[in-house]
Amino acid sequence: MTKTLFRLLIFMCSFSLFAQDYFPSNTGVKANNSNYTAFTNATIHVTPTETIENATLLIKNGKVVSVGTSVSIPKNTTKIDLTGKSIYPSFIDIYTTFGVKKPERGGNGPRYGASRSGFYWNDHIMPEQDVMASFKYDSKTASQMHQLGFGVVNTHMPDGIARGTGALIALNNDADNSKRVVDGETTQHFSFSKSVTSRQAYPSSIMGSMALLRQMYNDANWYADGNVDTKDLALEALNGNKNLLQIFEAGSRANLMRADKVGDVSNVQYTIVGGGDEYERINEVKGTNATIILPIDFRLAYDVDNALLASTLSLSDMRAWNQEPHNPRLLAENEINFALTTHGLKSKKSFKSNLMKAIERGLSKQKALEALTTIPAGLLGKSDLLGTLKSGSYANFLITSGDIFDKKTKLFENWVQGTPHIITDMNVRDIDGDYTFKLRGNDYKLAITGSTSKPNAKLESGSNSLGTKMNYADDWINLTFKTADSLKKEFIRVVANAANGNSLDGKAILPNGNELPFYANKIQKESDKKMKDKKDMASKATDAFMSPITYPNLAFGFDEKPKSETLLFKNATVWTNESDGILENTDVLIKDGKIAKIGKDLSDRKAKVIDATGKHITAGIVDEHSHIAAASINEGGHNSSAEVTIEDVIDDEDIDIYRNLAGGVTSIQILHGSANPIGGRSAIIKLKWGESADDLVYDNSPKFIKFALGENVKQSRSNRNERFPQSRMGVEQVFMDYFSRAKAYDDAKKNGKPYRKDAEMEVLAEILNKERFISCHSYVQSEINMLMKVAEKFNFNINTFTHILEGYKVADKMKDHGAGGSTFSDWWAYKYEVNDAIPYNAAIMHNAGVVVAINSDDAEMSRRLNQEAAKSVKYGGVSEEDALKFVTLNPAKLLHLDDRVGSLKVGKDADVVLWSDHPLSIYAKAEKTIIEGITYFDIEKDKQMREAIKKEKSELVRLMLEDKNKGLKTQPIKKKEKELLHCDSMDNEHSTHNHN
Known part of the structure; x- marks a missing residue:
C-alpha cells in the first residue's frame, strides 16, 4: 500500500506533463557534430577478438580517436551513456552492385566481330570500365543495408567477362560523394558471363569464356612487352589494374575450380565469389588457396505435403537444403578464408536470418564477425580504416542492445563516418508482452507488440475484444480503449510508466472524469517458457543434423572414396581380346590396379576371392x-x-x-x-x-x-545462318585457311621469331606436327x-x-x-x-x-x-x-x-567388368565394374544404396515438414528433367549458375 501511494504521489506531481499524448524529442547526437563525441560505459568489440567492458569510444570528424577504459575525454565533448549496450564495427560487403544501373541488352542478332575500335578484339573484355562513371548513390538501398549492419560496400559493374574496376563506398546518407567514396578504384572484376550490351557471338559457352580469358592474359603480356604498335585501351586498363584485388564471380563450386584453373595458368590469384556449395569438395576448394566471397542464399525447404510431387525431388536438391547452412562452418573449420556478402539474395532482409541459421549450424560468432569486418577490410587493403574500432579508423560502428548475433538483440544505430543512422530508438524500452490488470471490478488482458518501433496494443475483457490505441515514448504509454459496454461509445484513458520493464504503473481516467490508480503486471509464462525451451532443444537437434556428404554429393555417391583392392575372380569365362581368345573356367588376379595374372588355379593370400562360375569377364x-x-x-x-x-x-x-x-x-x-x-x-x-x-x-x-x-557446321537447320561457312565448299575453305595460318604460325615459332602466343594456332600446329x-x-x-x-x-x-x-x-x-x-x-x-x-x-x-x-x-x-x-x-x-x-x-x-x-592382358590397367551372362546378351548385367582395381559399381552395393537413399529422403521429408509446421516459408516443387547433351547441344545464355 505504501509503495502504491508513493508511486501515485510521484505520478500526480508530473501528471500535468502526461495528461495528453507525449512525444519526447530525440536525445541522440546531431549528424553534423564536428566536436568530440564519447560513447561511455559500453561493451566495445574493438576487433572480433578484442572486447572491452565498461569502455569508452571517443570519435571526432568521422574517425575513432581512442577506445578503452581510461580514455581522456576533452571538454565540450558530447557524451552518450551506453550502459548495458554494445558497440561493434560496422559490416563491410565486398561484392555488390550498389548504385549501379542494371545494363540493358544490346541489339538483335549475333555479331562476329567487335563493335568498338581502339579496344580489345572481343566486346566482352571490358577492363576499362570504371564503375564510378555510372555510379549514383542509392539512399533507399543504403538504408536497407544500414538495417543489416553494413556501413561500407564495394560496388562494380556486373557486365562482361572482364568487367573493369570497382569502388568502395561509405553508406553515409548525409554526405556527398566526395566524402562517401572511400576509394574509387579498389578491385578488378571478372566472370564467365558475357556482356548483355554486346551481341558478339563469341564466346557462346563457358569453355569459350575460359579460353578467352587465357588468351586475354597472353595478349596483355604481349602488349605490355611493347610488341603492339596500335593502342589498345582495354589491355592498357587490364595491365594497369593488375595490382588491385582480382575478384572472379564463379557462383558455384564447379565454376570456382574453373576460375582457379584460369588463374593458375595466367599467374593470377583470384578472390572468388562462391556459390555456397563449397562443402561438397572442401579439400579441393582449400587447395585453390583462394579467399572466398561467400553468399548465404540458403534455399527454403520444399513443400512436401504432396507425396507424389515429393517423390520427384532429387536427393541432391534435398541435401542442399539441409547442407547449405553448414557451409560457412565447414569453410571455417578447414581454415578457408572467406568474407560474407548479400550478393545473390532476392531479398536483403533474409541476410540476417540466414546468418543466424549458419551460426546455429556451428559457425562461430567470432568467425562470422571476422567475415563481415576484418577479412573484407584486409582484402581491400583498408585494415587501417575499416573493420575495427582502433584509433584512426573510420567511426563506422553499430550500437546494439547486446550480442549482435543473438536473435533478440536490437540494432539501435549504425554510424558511418561519424554520422548516425537511426534504426531503432535506443531510448525506448522494449515492453512487448502480455499484461493483466483490474479496473472497476473487470479483468483485462493487454498484449503489446512492436513497442520499440511501431507500438501496437490488443485489449480483451472476457470474450470481448476492445478497440485500442496506444502511444509509447520515454518509458510512458498513453492507452485509450472502449469500455466493455458495447452500447455506449465511452472510452477509458490510461497514462502509465513502464520503467521497470515488468509492469505498467500510473492512472486511468474514466469516461466520467474520475481517476483511478492503474497497475498492470506482465505475465511470466513459465509453462510457455518450458515449452519454448523444449522446442528450442528440438530445433537445435534438427539444426545439428546434417545429411552425409558423399563423393559425389548426390544419390549413389560413396561415403568414402573406394580404394584399390587385390581381387581374385575364380572360374570365369574370360574374353581376353588377345591372341588367347576366350578362356573357359579361368581365374583373373587384379593387384595394385593392374591385371597381375590370368590362368587356372590362381591364388593370393591377400586377395578378396570372388566366385565367377557361370559368369563372364571382359575388358571395360x-x-x-x-x-x-x-x-x-x-x-x-x-x-x-x-x-x-x-x-x-x-x-x-x-x-x-x-x-x-x-x-x-x-x-x-x-x-x-x-x-x-x-x-x-x-x-x-x-x-x-x-x-x-x-x-x-x-x-x-x-x-x-x-x-x-x-x-550442322554449315548451319542447315539454323534460323540465323549468318556465320561462315554456309556451304560444303565453304567448309573445305575453312580447313585450308586455318591450316595455312597454322603453318605460318608454326614456322615463325620454329624459326625463333617473336610471336604472339595464340592458343588456337598452337593446337592446329600440333595437328600439323602429328602431336594431336x-x-x-x-x-x-x-x-x-x-x-x-x-x-x-x-x-x-x-x-x-x-x-x-x-x-x-x-x-x-x-x-x-x-x-x-x-x-x-x-x-x-x-x-x-x-x-x-x-x-x-x-x-x-x-x-x-x-x-x-x-x-x-x-x-x-x-x-x-x-x-x-x-x-x-x-x-x-x-x-x-x-x-x-x-x-x-x-x-x-x-x-x-x-x-x-581394351583387353585383358597382364600388365594392363585393371579396367574389367564381371557380367552375369554372355556379354553380348540382352540378359547380361554388369555385376561389377572395376577401374584400376577399384570397384566403382557393384550390383549388390547398388541395392543397399537404394535402400539408404530411400531412408535418407524420408528423414529429409520429415525435417521439411517440421519446417513447414513451424510456420517457416517453403518453396514449391518443380519437376526437373535432365538435359541429355548431343553433338548439336548449345549452351543457353551461359551464366555462372548454369554449369554446376
Whole structure:
C-alpha cells in the first residue's frame, strides 16, 4: 500500500506533463557534430577478438580517436551513456552492385566481330570500365543495408567477362560523394558471363569464356612487352589494374575450380565469389588457396505435403537444403578464408536470418564477425580504416542492445563516418508482452507488440475484444480503449510508466472524469517458457543434423572414396581380346590396379576371392564418342574453336557416369559438338565415380580434337545462318585457311621469331606436327574424301571418322589413308544426310581392314553398348569376339590407349567388368565394374544404396515438414528433367549458375 501511494504521489506531481499524448524529442547526437563525441560505459568489440567492458569510444570528424577504459575525454565533448549496450564495427560487403544501373541488352542478332575500335578484339573484355562513371548513390538501398549492419560496400559493374574496376563506398546518407567514396578504384572484376550490351557471338559457352580469358592474359603480356604498335585501351586498363584485388564471380563450386584453373595458368590469384556449395569438395576448394566471397542464399525447404510431387525431388536438391547452412562452418573449420556478402539474395532482409541459421549450424560468432569486418577490410587493403574500432579508423560502428548475433538483440544505430543512422530508438524500452490488470471490478488482458518501433496494443475483457490505441515514448504509454459496454461509445484513458520493464504503473481516467490508480503486471509464462525451451532443444537437434556428404554429393555417391583392392575372380569365362581368345573356367588376379595374372588355379593370400562360375569377364567398355559428364558441349561463336577444351567443363557429378558404370563402361572420350568445322579439344576420362573432374582425366592423356562436316557446321537447320561457312565448299575453305595460318604460325615459332602466343594456332600446329589426333563428325562420302585430301595436302592423317554412316562407301580409301571408323550400329534416316545409312556399315568397314568401333553419342545408348555391338553379329556376320572388340579394344586403339585398356592382358590397367551372362546378351548385367582395381559399381552395393537413399529422403521429408509446421516459408516443387547433351547441344545464355 505504501509503495502504491508513493508511486501515485510521484505520478500526480508530473501528471500535468502526461495528461495528453507525449512525444519526447530525440536525445541522440546531431549528424553534423564536428566536436568530440564519447560513447561511455559500453561493451566495445574493438576487433572480433578484442572486447572491452565498461569502455569508452571517443570519435571526432568521422574517425575513432581512442577506445578503452581510461580514455581522456576533452571538454565540450558530447557524451552518450551506453550502459548495458554494445558497440561493434560496422559490416563491410565486398561484392555488390550498389548504385549501379542494371545494363540493358544490346541489339538483335549475333555479331562476329567487335563493335568498338581502339579496344580489345572481343566486346566482352571490358577492363576499362570504371564503375564510378555510372555510379549514383542509392539512399533507399543504403538504408536497407544500414538495417543489416553494413556501413561500407564495394560496388562494380556486373557486365562482361572482364568487367573493369570497382569502388568502395561509405553508406553515409548525409554526405556527398566526395566524402562517401572511400576509394574509387579498389578491385578488378571478372566472370564467365558475357556482356548483355554486346551481341558478339563469341564466346557462346563457358569453355569459350575460359579460353578467352587465357588468351586475354597472353595478349596483355604481349602488349605490355611493347610488341603492339596500335593502342589498345582495354589491355592498357587490364595491365594497369593488375595490382588491385582480382575478384572472379564463379557462383558455384564447379565454376570456382574453373576460375582457379584460369588463374593458375595466367599467374593470377583470384578472390572468388562462391556459390555456397563449397562443402561438397572442401579439400579441393582449400587447395585453390583462394579467399572466398561467400553468399548465404540458403534455399527454403520444399513443400512436401504432396507425396507424389515429393517423390520427384532429387536427393541432391534435398541435401542442399539441409547442407547449405553448414557451409560457412565447414569453410571455417578447414581454415578457408572467406568474407560474407548479400550478393545473390532476392531479398536483403533474409541476410540476417540466414546468418543466424549458419551460426546455429556451428559457425562461430567470432568467425562470422571476422567475415563481415576484418577479412573484407584486409582484402581491400583498408585494415587501417575499416573493420575495427582502433584509433584512426573510420567511426563506422553499430550500437546494439547486446550480442549482435543473438536473435533478440536490437540494432539501435549504425554510424558511418561519424554520422548516425537511426534504426531503432535506443531510448525506448522494449515492453512487448502480455499484461493483466483490474479496473472497476473487470479483468483485462493487454498484449503489446512492436513497442520499440511501431507500438501496437490488443485489449480483451472476457470474450470481448476492445478497440485500442496506444502511444509509447520515454518509458510512458498513453492507452485509450472502449469500455466493455458495447452500447455506449465511452472510452477509458490510461497514462502509465513502464520503467521497470515488468509492469505498467500510473492512472486511468474514466469516461466520467474520475481517476483511478492503474497497475498492470506482465505475465511470466513459465509453462510457455518450458515449452519454448523444449522446442528450442528440438530445433537445435534438427539444426545439428546434417545429411552425409558423399563423393559425389548426390544419390549413389560413396561415403568414402573406394580404394584399390587385390581381387581374385575364380572360374570365369574370360574374353581376353588377345591372341588367347576366350578362356573357359579361368581365374583373373587384379593387384595394385593392374591385371597381375590370368590362368587356372590362381591364388593370393591377400586377395578378396570372388566366385565367377557361370559368369563372364571382359575388358571395360570404351566409348569413343560421348557427351556425358560435361557441362558444355559446343563453342559455336567462331567457325574454329580449337582453343577450347572439354577438360575445362567436365561435370564430375553427372549421374550418367554412374549409369554408364552400370552398363560396363569404364572409359569415354567426351567430344566437343559439331557446331563448327574445327571444334574444341576432347577430354578422355575414366569413369572414376566420386573423383574430382581433373582426376577423371587420363594421365598422359592422348591429344584429340573434334572436327565436323555436314549439315550442322554449315548451319542447315539454323534460323540465323549468318556465320561462315554456309556451304560444303565453304567448309573445305575453312580447313585450308586455318591450316595455312597454322603453318605460318608454326614456322615463325620454329624459326625463333617473336610471336604472339595464340592458343588456337598452337593446337592446329600440333595437328600439323602429328602431336594431336582428329576425330571428325562425318556422314557423306564426298566430304569424307575431301577432308582426307586436305589432311594429305598438309601431311597429316585423320585419326577417326565418327558417325560415318556412309563409311561403307569409302572403306577402301579410309584404309589407305589410315583412318578408323566409329559408327552407330543401326541409326539412320533421322536427318537428310544419313538417308543412305545401313546397319551393315560396321561389318563392311571391318572387313575392309578399317579399325571399327561402335559409339554412343547418347547418354542412354552408352549404357548398353554391349548390345549395340551384338547387332554387328546379326548385320554382317561379324564374330562375337570381333563384335565385343568394337566396344573395347578397337575404340582403345582409335584413342591410342590400347597399351593400357581394351583387353585383358597382364600388365594392363585393371579396367574389367564381371557380367552375369554372355556379354553380348540382352540378359547380361554388369555385376561389377572395376577401374584400376577399384570397384566403382557393384550390383549388390547398388541395392543397399537404394535402400539408404530411400531412408535418407524420408528423414529429409520429415525435417521439411517440421519446417513447414513451424510456420517457416517453403518453396514449391518443380519437376526437373535432365538435359541429355548431343553433338548439336548449345549452351543457353551461359551464366555462372548454369554449369554446376
